Amino acid sequence: MEKLIFKVYRGDSGKGELKEYQIEVDEGMVVLDAIHKLQATQAPDLACRWNCKAGRCGSCSAEINGFPKLMCMTRIDELPKGNPITVEPMKAFPIIKDLVTDVSWNYEVNKTIPPFTPKPPEPDGTWRMQQKDIDRVQEFRKCIECFLCQDVCHVLRNHNKHSQFIGPRFLIRVASLEMHPLDTVDRRELLKDQFGIGFCNITKCCTEVCPERITITDNAIIPLKERVVDRYYDPLAWLIRQLKRVFKPSAK
Amino acid sequence: MKEKVSDRVGSAFGGETYEQDVIVIGAGGAGLRAAIEARLQGLSVGLICKSLLGKAHTVMAEGGAAAALAYVDNRDSWKVHFRDTLRGGKFLNNYKMALLHAQEAPDRIKELEAWGALFDRTEDGRILQRNFGGHRFPRLAHVGDRTGLEIIRTLQDKAVHLGIDVYMECTITKLLKDGDKISGALGYWRTTGESVLFKAKAIVLATGGFGKAYRVTSNSWEYTGDGHALAYHAGADLIDMEFVQFHPTGMVWPLSVKGILVTEGVRGDGGILKNSKGERFMFRYIPDLYKAETSDTEEEANRWLAGDKSARRPPELLTRDVVAKAIVKEVKEGRGSPHSGVFLDIASRRSAEDIKRKLPGMYQQFKELAGIDITKEPMEVAPTCHYAMGGVRVDAETAAATVPGLFAAGECAGGMHGANRLGGNSLSDLLVFGRRAGLGAAEYAKKLSSQPTVDMGEVQQAQQQMSEPFERSRGETAYKIISDLQEMMETYVGIVREEKELSLAVEKIQQLKKRAQNVCATGDKAYNPGWNYALDLTSLLTVSEAIILAAKERKESRGALTRIDYPNTEEDWGKVNVVIRKKGTEMTVAKEPLSEMPEELKALLQETI
Numbered sequence: 001m002e003k004l005i006f007k008v009y010r011g012d013s014g015k016g017e018l019k020e021y022q023i024e025v026d027e028g029m030v031v032l033d034a035i036h037k038l039q040a041t042q043a044p045d046l047a048c049r050w051n052c053k054a055g056r057c058g059s060c061s062a063e064i065n066g067f068p069k070l071m072c073m074t075r076i077d078e079l080p081k082g083n084p085i086t087v088e089p090m091k092a093f094p095i096i097k098d099l100v101t102d103v104s105w106n107y108e109v110n111k112t113i114p115p116f117t118p119k120p121p122e123p124d125g126t127w128r129m130q131q132k133d134i135d136r137v138q139e140f141r142k143c144i145e146c147f148l149c150q151d152v153c154h155v156l157r158n159h160n161k162h163s164q165f166i167g168p169r170f171l172i173r174v175a176s177l178e179m180h181p182l183d184t185v186d187r188r189e190l191l192k193d194q195f196g197i198g199f200c201n202i203t204k205c206c207t208e209v210c211p212e213r214i215t216i217t218d219n220a221i222i223p224l225k226e227r228v229v230d231r232y233y234d235p236l237a238w239l240i241r242q243l244k245r246v247f248k249p250s251a252k
Numbered sequence: 253m254k255e256k257v258s259d260r261v262g263s264a265f266g267g268e269t270y271e272q273d274v275i276v277i278g279a280g281g282a283g284l285r286a287a288i289e290a291r292l293q294g295l296s297v298g299l300i301c302k303s304l305l306g307k308a309h310t311v312m313a314e315g316g317a318a319a320a321l322a323y324v325d326n327r328d329s330w331k332v333h334f335r336d337t338l339r340g341g342k343f344l345n346n347y348k349m350a351l352l353h354a355q356e357a358p359d360r361i362k363e364l365e366a367w368g369a370l371f372d373r374t375e376d377g378r379i380l381q382r383n384f385g386g387h388r389f390p391r392l393a394h395v396g397d398r399t400g401l402e403i404i405r406t407l408q409d410k411a412v413h414l415g416i417d418v419y420m421e422c423t424i425t426k427l428l429k430d431g432d433k434i435s436g437a438l439g440y441w442r443t444t445g446e447s448v449l450f451k452a453k454a455i456v457l458a459t460g461g462f463g464k465a466y467r468v469t470s471n472s473w474e475y476t477g478d479g480h481a482l483a484y485h486a487g488a489d490l491i492d493m494e495f496v497q498f499h500p501t502g503m504v505w506p507l508s509v510k511g512i513l514v515t516e517g518v519r520g521d522g523g524i525l526k527n528s529k530g531e532r533f534m535f536r537y538i539p540d541l542y543k544a545e546t547s548d549t550e551e552e553a554n555r556w557l558a559g560d561k562s563a564r565r566p567p568e569l570l571t572r573d574v575v576a577k578a579i580v581k582e583v584k585e586g587r588g589s590p591h592s593g594v595f596l597d598i599a600s601r602r603s604a605e606d607i608k609r610k611l612p613g614m615y616q617q618f619k620e621l622a623g624i625d626i627t628k629e630p631m632e633v634a635p636t637c638h639y640a641m642g643g644v645r646v647d648a649e650t651a652a653a654t655v656p657g658l659f660a661a662g663e664c665a666g667g668m669h670g671a672n673r674l675g676g677n678s679l680s681d682l683l684v685f686g687r688r689a690g691l692g693a694a695e696y697a698k699k700l701s702s703q704p705t706v707d708m709g710e711v712q713q714a715q716q717q718m719s720e721p722f723e724r725s726r727g728e729t730a731y732k733i734i735s736d737l738q739e740m741m742e743t744y745v746g747i748v749r750e751e752k753e754l755s756l757a758v759e760k761i762q763q764l765k766k767r768a769q770n771v772c773a774t775g776d777k778a779y780n781p782g783w784n785y786a787l788d789l790t791s792l793l794t795v796s797e798a799i800i801l802a803a804k805e806r807k808e809s810r811g812a813l814t815r816i817d818y819p820n821t822e823e824d825w826g827k828v829n830v831v832i833r834k835k836g837t838e839m840t841v842a843k844e845p846l847s848e849m850p851e852e853l854k855a856l857l858q859e860t861i
Binding site for chain 2: 040050058073096107115116125129134142177183
């Protein structure tokens, strides 16, 4: 057991500061354990969200030594030795108190995404799908909504484009619907306009911080961008659509 | 729709007030499914989450949802599922619930697919099903080892687009009644600490379990038995509280991860248990009930793994109560692993590629938290408190509790699983009975001629109680009392129990209750876990007392209840539930008969398949 110095953000939306604590650390402890110990012994009113403590619910997102991480999956012995360990709330969202931020914006964004709308089932009322056709979407559906990708995204974090850009988490969600073998809705116009996919300039920061290792940029955002480009900006595709319209006047 | 009616309530209550037809407390699988169903009936529905939406305990469910779809083995049917569930529950289940569950689970799974869920697939493009403990055939629809996440996200996205009002980070501390009928609920917002009043015609409890009564548990901070305690204090019956499931495989090392769940899917996909001598010890623990359908040699068990349908199932897939007790015995007799567990080995049974594909969560969990590569080394595991079989006594068809207007579904309801739940039956349970509770609550609410009246005196008193921890200048923090409670429960009311220790526990719980009267909180009410835990403590103490009294009452061993002073399973005890009920301020215990099962269903139970 050794004593380490932690600097933990204490405060609310008005003001706050990093407060220093000494915490005794056991072998294998994660940052969330240290926070729990702090609550039990020194700071009973320290606010932090957590649930599963196993990297499955995405509640305990924070910035540890400046990096967006899940506190429950960050082992203390893997952090650089000698320096104090800083634990701060996510920066892309307003602070409620201490390590807790107001992430309600994300829930509002989710409501604006048109829901799953399947094609008609087969006569027995079910659908057949091959595993290889759903692998990609299953990757997206691993998302635990920790919002670390939203936190690190400079469009949200630095430029505050929350009203024009839905962020990596919800581009993943749109991708999981757009690439779902059964879904029938076309969300490309929304992606281009309301969802602001053009704001993403593929810096891949989101992919780097994803605790579920979803290849957000390469597997979801870039293919979505391509779909939007094909639909709205490809002159050849535009020409073909026009010709189709001429030769099949009844078709839309 | 969400209607803030604070202005209409007058000055008696200072906080916000909302009025809805149906309020669902708890937003895991059962709560979400109930809310969806009640909303589909055209009613206004409020869904209250203790955490953020989508973070409830259902996300922790890993292995799968049991449903006799018979896509992988066409010998399966609802009849076999019903039989397996009753055998797993040691015949103490509410047979009507087990029947509805077995019959309706396949439709509930198919419905999820229609709502966008993507389960793993068979070669011919159907839903793939995996083996699990106590299930005769491969039966669990799953997505790798993150099935719960798939289910909660699917339900969440369905609910969001139906116009259900979601109240996040809100804890309910009291159910309100108008005479004998439910009239609403009082709680507080976690973010501000301000109280909030919900007026409702019907309330569905879907608050999950109470694993936080124990130190080593796979459950999160939310699992403090709120629904059990709310129902009890509102006058509802609790049954089967003596049956607490200890999942055989929780992590044991490092200490900080002790109790975190290792999915039964590891064994379902071929994983085996070994002791420190390298023995595959489960062959020595096959109960008579399962002898006919369990491999008794490694050779046969290996043939089963290779896909031979004539081979019987390996003993690692016996029910959880059996496997947990076997592990405890191995450790006690000196054949445990270095950190007092046993070894769970999948590395020698499946290729690294298969393991990473089917058990990605386990692979990451061990790699990151314990520095173990499960494709190369065995895991160290030991039992961890996981699930409450006991809960609110409900009507099988409507999920109605014994208090008019109160309904319960999922883990906080009792009866479905009897003395021991089969893995995979909880995700299907919450879908089947979540839907039925939503329907039951909606039908009840529709029949009510007028909105019940909330007694503002009762509200004020409850509000006052909430603030009390701040009014004490000296006292203990909730952290300390909860920690002592957990240790007491583990020591005296753990996996193996006896009269002497249970009697001690009765005394200890009274002492803890006394200490809890002096629990104090510092700081202010806004997002203050110290204060929140102080309120959760009330529920934890209520459920712990119920567990102790029920365990003391049942003088036999059955399923998850092991009494070393009464080691046998007694026929007479198989005919009764232990019922916990509040009379005045006293917790009372009674024995009440199970309902008699029709002969044709009894016959199913005897079938050897």
